[in-house]
Amino acid sequence: MKAAAFEYHAPRTLAEATELLARYVSADVRVLAGGQSLLPVMAFRLAAPAHLVDINNIGELSNLSVEQGHLVVQACVRHRAFEQPQENGPLGRLLARVVREIAHYPIRTRGTMCGSLANADPSSEWCLVAATLDAEFTALSSRGRRVIQSADWFQGLMTTALQPDELLLQVRFPLLPEGTSFGFQEFSRRAGDFALAMALVTFRVESGLIVDPHVGLGGVEATPRRLAAVEEFLVGQRPTGQLYTEAAASGASALDPLTDVRYDAEYRRDLARTMIRRALHEALPVL
Amino acid sequence: MSRVALTVNGERHVIDVEPRCTLADALREQCAKPGTNVGCEHGVCGTCTVLLDGEPVRSCLLFAVQLEGKSIRTVEGLAPHGTLHEMQRAFMEHHALQCGYCTPGFLLLGVWCVENNPGATDEELRELVASNLCRCTGYQNIVRAIRSVLDGAK
Numbered sequence: 001m002k003a004a005a006f007e008y009h010a011p012r013t014l015a016e017a018t019e020l021l022a023r024y025v026s027a028d029v030r031v032l033a034g035g036q037s038l039l040p041v042m043a044f045r046l047a048a049p050a051h052l053v054d055i056n057n058i059g060e061l062s063n064l065s066v067e068q069g070h071l072v073v074q075a076c077v078r079h080r081a082f083e084q085p086q087e088n089g090p091l092g093r094l095l096a097r098v099v100r101e102i103a104h105y106p107i108r109t110r111g112t113m114c115g116s117l118a119n120a121d122p123s124s125e126w127c128l129v130a131a132t133l134d135a136e137f138t139a140l141s142s143r144g145r146r147v148i149q150s151a152d153w154f155q156g157l158m159t160t161a162l163q164p165d166e167l168l169l170q171v172r173f174p175l176l177p178e179g180t181s182f183g184f185q186e187f188s189r190r191a192g193d194f195a196l197a198m199a200l201v202t203f204r205v206e207s208g209l210i211v212d213p214h215v216g217l218g219g220v221e222a223t224p225r226r227l228a229a230v231e232e233f234l235v236g237q238r239p240t241g242q243l244y245t246e247a248a249a250s251g252a253s254a255l256d257p258l259t260d261v262r263y264d265a266e267y268r269r270d271l272a273r274t275m276i277r278r279a280l281h282e283a284l285p286v287l
Numbered sequence: 288m289s290r291v292a293l294t295v296n297g298e299r300h301v302i303d304v305e306p307r308c309t310l311a312d313a314l315r316e317q318c319a320k321p322g323t324n325v326g327c328e329h330g331v332c333g334t335c336t337v338l339l340d341g342e343p344v345r346s347c348l349l350f351a352v353q354l355e356g357k358s359i360r361t362v363e364g365l366a367p368h369g370t371l372h373e374m375q376r377a378f379m380e381h382h383a384l385q386c387g388y389c390t391p392g393f394l395l396l397g398v399w400c401v402e403n404n405p406g407a408t409d410e411e412l413r414e415l416v417a418s419n420l421c422r423c424t425g426y427q428n429i430v431r432a433i434r435s436v437l438d439g440a441k
Contacts, residue, residue, distance in 0.1 A: 001327075001328035002309075003309075005307055006306055007306065008289065035348055039329070040329040040331075042307075043328050043329045054353055056353060104418030106345055107330065107345065109339075110339075191414065
């Protein structure tokens with residue numbers, strides 16, 4: 001339960017950090033941000049990187065700002081920052097709602113949003129938020145920077161578009177218009193445990209009809225994603241309990257659930273249906 | 288080996304550590320603070336909880352080498368040797384421990400709560416202590432103990 005030996009680097013600037021990543025890219029180098037997922041796998045020696053580049057001393061990476069209609073979250077912003085709304089609109093409230101489900105407070109004081117997004121655990125709440133809200137990811141390396149859309153970011157189980165010499169510099173979330181309703185529901189066996197299924201929905205109601213629905217599902221498949229079939233079912237419709245039930249069922253039927261020794265595909269599909277339906281009711285309660 | 292200067296319970300410690308040495312191990316073995324118990328060593332049990340610059344953290348999920356200039360508070364720092372902090376007295380009075388192994392972590396969660404969220408609701412308090420594992424008490428008496436200090440502080 002002790003990590004294997006490694007060489008530790010603590011750059012003070014982004015240029016130093018990307019130079020270190022480039023220098024050691026063929027020698028198994030990893031970025032250390034909050035470390036709340038990396039240290040456990042190092043303790044188990046499932047990971048034994050030869051070099052760690054600790055980005056916690058790069059001051060600008062703790063910044064969180066609103067720019068041009070986006071909330072911009074830099075690499076070292078910790079989960080805890082979101083417990084108080086970081087902007088006054090629905091997005092700030094949505095993030096404050098979701099963060100309470102992430103692990104436990106002593107993990108949230110240290111773990112980072114970008115670290116979770118780079119780790120891409122299928123049960124990660126922030127990964128679901130990023131997929132549902134079409135977040136943009138900015139990767140930085142000594143070769144330059146590039147922007148990656150959320151649909152391209154998540155490539156498989158704990159696999160992202162990030163290259164080994166790249167750092168996830170920031171993630172950008174589009175602000176949600178006033179009047180956007182949101183609902184988030186997660187099922188796990190114990191408080192703070194990994195989600196077996198979770199759903200996030202956002203939409204507005206104009207003239208009594210659902211506008212711009214986003215329906216995301218996480219924890220069920222290898223990666224979180226928007227469910228186009230459910231969104232098509234909802235758009236332009238009058239919100240009713242029957243609509244919610246039928247929309248959730250339409251989404252659950254077209255899934256490719258993860259399976260393991262405890263939970264088979266049908267169980268996760270059933271959970272997915274329930275989480276989507278409950279998230280819709282949380283967003284806008286109807287009879 | 289890397290040299291790190293950090294403050295533990297107000298005392299300055301300059302220690303030489305391998306980069307892979309966790310804060311929990313550095314506290315126990317190099318700072319002579321064995322009150323921080325080590326449970327699972329991978330962030331699940333919360334037994335090794337300490338306060339880092341005033342906030343609770345798992346000391347098994349930090350490398351000591353990362354903590355240059357940081358301030359750590361452990362169970363030894365709660366009250367002068369031979370005396371009890373009010374949270375320790377409350378744990379004793381409410382029978383909030385049996386084997387005692389998890390107790391240092393719960394004490395620091397409780398002290399953090401009293402100092403940072405004295406108006407905590409029962410739900411918030413239960414959410415907070417759910418972070419740490421106790422296999423003896425069933426949590427009821429831990430919640431009662433922390434609640435009694437919160438109520439006394441009003």
